[in-house]
Amino acid sequence: MATIFYARVSTVDQNIEHQQAQAEAAGFKIDRVVADHGVSGVSTLFSERPNGKRLFDMLRGGDTLLVRWVDRLGRNYSDVRDTIQEFMRRGVVVRTVINGLTFDGATQDPMQQAVRDALIGFLAATAQANAEAIKEAQRGGIALAKAKDSETKYRGRKPSFSRTQFTAAWDMLNQDVGVASIAKATGLSRQSIYRIKDDPAGAELAMKSWGI
Structure with a gap:
């Protein structure tokens, strides 16, 4: 079971090494780093990014996708929500460095699922609102x-x-x-x-x- 750290940088000012160092300082053990450079989280869907698309082939059930925050997956509400849901359906755990959030498809309890999905929706909406x-x-x-x-x-x-x-x-x-x-x-x-x-x-x- 591998932990893959995904970083997205949309400008030359942003730094992948800084995002990785922040994750490691928070105690995460990273097996591999995958990044997309010069990609907008607003206009480019996760599945349309060169390495975003690759992650759907690379990650297997039981693996962990680690991101600094959900906005690295995108800044579009529907895209972020659907991306996290799709990884969970495949048995991939999605974790964030900031606040240490964990999203997976392990629970079968409908109330817990509802709370989880509501939080995903809220964070996805926040990512878009921040971009705007x-x-x-x-x-x-x-x-x-x-x-x-x-x-x-x-x-x-x-x-x-x-x-x-x-x-x-x-x-x-x-x-x-x-x-x-x-x-x-x-x-x-x-x-x-x-x-x-x-x-x-x-x-x-x-x-x-x-x-x-």
């Missing part, structure tokens, strides 16, 4: 940059976070992860995390001003 929130913040930052083009020629203070750290912090904030836990996971100060939380559009604008 980030897009909205980006649109707001771009609009503000255009409206104040002359002002943004002076870039101001350089952000204390990278785009990878911003994305990770924003994702976890929307999952109600505590600021202290986010600081530990991302290496950011609490002040930086509160700045992202209070003004994501401003943070997006600052990163774009500095080419981050």
